[in-house]
Amino acid sequence: MPMIATITKNMTKRERYAVFLTGAFLCLFVMVQFIVFPYMDGKETLKRQVAQKTKDLEEMLVLKSRVEALNQTTDLSRINFAGRDKDFTLFSFLDRLSGETGIKDHITYMKPSSSESKNGAYTISQVELKLKAITLKQLTEYLYGVETSRNIMFVKRLTLDKSVKPEGYVDVVMQVETYEKK
Structure with missing residues (x-):
């Protein structure tokens, strides 16, 4: 603070006002650029990831039902195959x-x-x-x-x-x- 006081001592009221506004603007800019935007981007990225994972899960459920249907068909085929006559041609x-x-x-x-x-x-x-x-x-x-x-x-x-x-x-x-x- 003493450094700021020495710098601003030789300034007019208008110049001090401009320096403080510029400092406030820079602080706001840094806060928005390095805190708010990354938070918002992270939120959007998270939403996209959730949407992609949901889509992947739906795809996996479809594949699971296909595998279950194939397993049922395979089991039925094995039963029919085992029930086939020994001398079948x-x-x-x-x-x-x-x-x-x-x-x-x-x-x-x-x-x-x-x-x-x-x-x-x-x-x-x-x-x-x-x-x-x-x-x-x-x-x-x-x-x-x-x-x-x-x-x-x-x-x-x-x-x-x-x-x-x-x-x-x-x-x-x-x-x-x-x-x-x-």
């Missing part, structure tokens, strides 16, 4: 199903093949079959039998062509796959 199942759905006489060929799965624990059994001149109703019944079977199989590829001779009939080439234990 995809070829014989498709042959029997074609007899049940009345399309056995329309089969041109059935080509079985197999390969190892990526993890090596299972064999991927595949049958390609060609059906000639069948109705869409017959095809639908056959596909329904394949897809709803407890033996866990699926149609990997399906090609339909208009049949040449009978009107309203189609020629079909399809690949059906399943997994079998080694």
